[in-house]
Amino acid sequence: MGSLKFDENVCATCPSADCLIKCQYMDFEEDEAHNEMMKIVKGLDSRVLHDCVTCYACEEYCRRGNHPFYLIGERREEKGIYTASRAITNQWINLTQMQGKPMVGTVKDKALSSCFIPDLGALGSGELFKEVFPAVTFGAEFMCPAVHTHFAKMSVVKERLPKVMENFKKLGVKEVICLHDECYGTYTSIAQAYGMEVPFKPVYYMDFLLTRLKELKDRIIPLNIKAAYQRPCSNRLIPHKHRLVQEIMDYIGVDMPGRKYQGENSLCCAEIIRSVAGYKLADDIQGRNIDDMLEAGAEYCVFNCPACQSSLSEKVSKKGLKPVHIIDLCKMAVGEKGREG
């Protein structure tokens, strides 16, 4: 089991304490933020350990390569501080338990990972994924365990992640195309933070998608629509990949009007927050988020993560926005899917 590589000096010498200063769900003065973070570093109690809603954003806010979010999770678990109820925490642990029922397609050098999310199986199909679709993997055996960080169960992450990577290794793959943003984040951020070697090359699906779109250039009919993008929490683990959204949108003729809550300021879909901090905060976040999308003039709400999509689809639909996954948007652009979204 790996252990977190966390450099105390990086925090001790941090001039900004951006990790907490920029937090959208807790308010801190600058000195206070630094002090609270140092308490966490030293293993002391901090209000952060009780109030953090687990949005992952501090992983992006920290520009000095430390891992504040993983440390918060470690400390919470050490102190037995649950984020959500025991029942919900255990439900996630049980739900994602490996049961020896993975689904593996015809895998050779490459695997197309659907994580443990059925919706991804349908998304990763069609012309865009024609070559890799037969190499699909699905199941708890191939699921990135990052979700347990929301519940401060870092031990589960540490226990399961090596097994998942070993499962891929057994398939003999060299590359794993991750349809779930969180998988890519896990293999490139969590694994690295815990000193775990990744026995394959993780490929971010948006990189793959962009390459395919370029190959299918002649089939693309610009969609000429306005869309708001719902950035998922896991994208905070891989902020350098966020630019791909804009590149893809540009390529398929989707305008993303400026919003208050975009980029670093993106708001969480709030599904986990509902479990962790209750409905009032979750409703407030979702309300502000959707209002912001509408104020920007968006017609579509574009998702990257199926969990965000599940959480927000009904709500955005009721407000007149069309929910659609970014892959489906690309399928619309190449004429594989109708415009209903």
Added chain:
Amino acid sequence: MKNIYEALVEIMGERGVSNRPEEIWFYGRDPGVLPPHPPDYVVAPETTEQVQKVVQLANREKIPVVPMGNGMALTGLVIPLKGGIVMDMKRMNKILEVNEMARYVVVEGGTSQGMLKAHLRDHYPRLRHSLPDAPPTTTIAANVSLHGQGCLTQQYGFNSDMVSGLEVVLPTGELCKIGSPSLGPYWFSKGPSLPDLSGLFLGWLGTTGIFTKVGLKLYPNKKIREMEIFVTDKAELVPEIIYKLTHLEMLEDLIAWFQPKPLMFKDNYHLTIYFTGDSEKEIEFKRTMIWDALQEFIDNKDGGFMNVQAMKPNLMENPQRGIAAFADVPRGGGFEYSGPITLIELYPQFAAKVVELAEKYDVIYSSAARVISGGHSMMFSISFAFNRADPAMMERVKKALDEATEYALKMGGIPWKPNYMEQKMTMDHMDPNTLKLLRMIKKNLDPHGIMNPGNWEPAP
């Protein structure tokens, strides 16, 4: 018995009677674990007059008559324990009247739950009835005759409490109207303010007469139906959670359930909370009240609301197809349950008993407790699935269910739709004078003991 067959044909016509081996085989069993017993004849009446004539014949010849809906009680209540005539009522399936303003419907004795649902949706979208969790082929008459429950039971009581009038063929063949239809054309009350004679038939499992018409109360069908699921890992908290939720007086339905599989449900107790409204505003208000009611459990990390998006399509179905699917968990086409009516405060003890029995008899369990009448009691189902091709497993399930009923009685509960052996256990526990009264009523109504004999049959 040849002359009986001919007499039945005379009453029913060829199409309405069978003594062929196929019907005799089929109508001699139900999907539960009790052994079959063949009838001598099966009849399927299309008119009240036919029902009367068959009963008159049976009474005269002292032949048992077993009324049957879809036969899904699972506890052998339609197995003709002493042979005779099984009367399949499903051809009498007309919806005779809906009084929209008085919110009631009058149906024939074989009308299915599904057809009433479809009829109301098509013609009276503002109204609904209390659909049970049973498949839609089950009949309204059978459901009320065994004090069934449905999706409105939390609000309005047992489905039999919702009866608003009856037409019954008595064991001697007379046709008798019960409640307001005995005085006039309206079917708005089964008893009050008269002496409530419906009690002579409701809950008697077809041992005191055959329902040829049932009046049933209908209720507002709100435009929006919603749900939440609260999860806790402590059974001992479930009664208090239910108490707080029912205190709101806002819920449509409330069901506490637990099951070991799929794995995500393991070790937790789930409360499915249904609520309705005519506007988003009403729904959000109710949702807020529900969340607030349970905030202390959330704050203590004792429970939380789970994400229901994936499960919602199945759980919002009414009736839920997934409930019947439990029968295929052991890939074997069967389940049966003991469903005692008991106090909600006993939930933890009953929950522990389910697990104990499942382990003792090595069977697959599932349990769902429906809150009745705003919290006065609950129906606590102890369900075990079995493989129909595995007689040993069926025997283990039978023993587990028997023990569950014994336990329920010991805990002061009342078995729901008990099989004939559970009825006996119940009568053994019953106050002697109550039993005497029961016997007296039955003897007077059914002097020859022809109606579903073997059921509610106290030792002389």
Added chain:
Amino acid sequence: MEYARQIEHADIVHRCFRCGYCKFPEDYVDFNCPSYKAFGWDTFSPGGRMWLIRAWLNKELETSPHFSRILYSCVACGNCKDQCVYPRFKDYLLNVFEEAKAELVNEGRIPPEVRDYFKAVSVNGNPYKQPQEERGQWADGLGLKEFTDQEYLFYVGCVGSYDEVGQRMARSVGQLLSETGVSIGILGKEETCDGHEVKVLGETGLFTALAEENIMKFKKKGIEKIITLDPHALNVFRKDYPKLRGNFEVFHYTEILSQLIRNNQIPLSNYQAKVTYHDPCYLGRHNLILEPPREVLKGLPGIELVEMRRKGLSAFCCGGGGGNFFTDMVGSGENNPARIRIKEALDTGAEIVAVACPQCAKMLDDAIKSEGQEDWLEVLDLSELVNRVRSK
């Protein structure tokens, strides 16, 4: 040694809970199993059949004429498999029924009507006991060419070749396709039975012989694409012929018509009529061709499509499936499915019931007469309707 009954899917028979969802359409409006509706005993429902078949396989029940009737009155409409709540075995319900019938055939204990059907097909190549030479007479005077190198084979089947209503329909479709420039050829007197009903009724040997003969013939003639008149033929060509290495691109004529209408290849005038559409089971439920026929209707100026209460995947079968068109095991009384369906059509206020299957056409045509509704309602196949709307 005692004969042991066996069917391929015996391992799922005991798994039916006979909950009864299979009797209903999706929204429970009425019983949707034609034989249950007709006979009114649970034994005639899909669950009843499953339970009886189990008892019969276990030798708790013996073969009897009544048992055979129970099996053979199944119209194979497929409603049960769509509505069954058991995803792990629902898709095999019809296989179980078909396999049990095949076992009855093996035992030689089939109803006389079924026996006669097999005999007629076996001896004459068609169930009408008509000479093979007359098989192509339906096309006389139409100018349709024998298949040589056209794009499509237009396969009409036994009903289209010999039945009066079927012939009318075959002529109408053939003429329409030909006049609108679709490259079709026919087999005429060389055409033989597709074997669909033979298979559904359980005569697997005869079916294999018919299918192999057809496959050989099609291949020899270089046939790659087929347009069928009859959805039953479509079904067997698409689902069963490939198992015998007969891989063809198969279309139902309504799919071609909808393309022609969509592409404005048929000049249309106007014809005012209220029309309801009856989904044939082998087109709708079995092959999910639900929209093309409706696209045709919606594309006809003046035609108002009024749907019946049960439609699409929940449509009520005319009662002719599963070979009942020929064997009539369901019977023709008041509870006859076609008569019930006609009453449902009348409820819509339509003047025309549009159909897309020659068997449905005949069944519903007869039912209109039985119901005495000839003055109010007529049955027309989609091509006949298109012909009424065509600019002459």
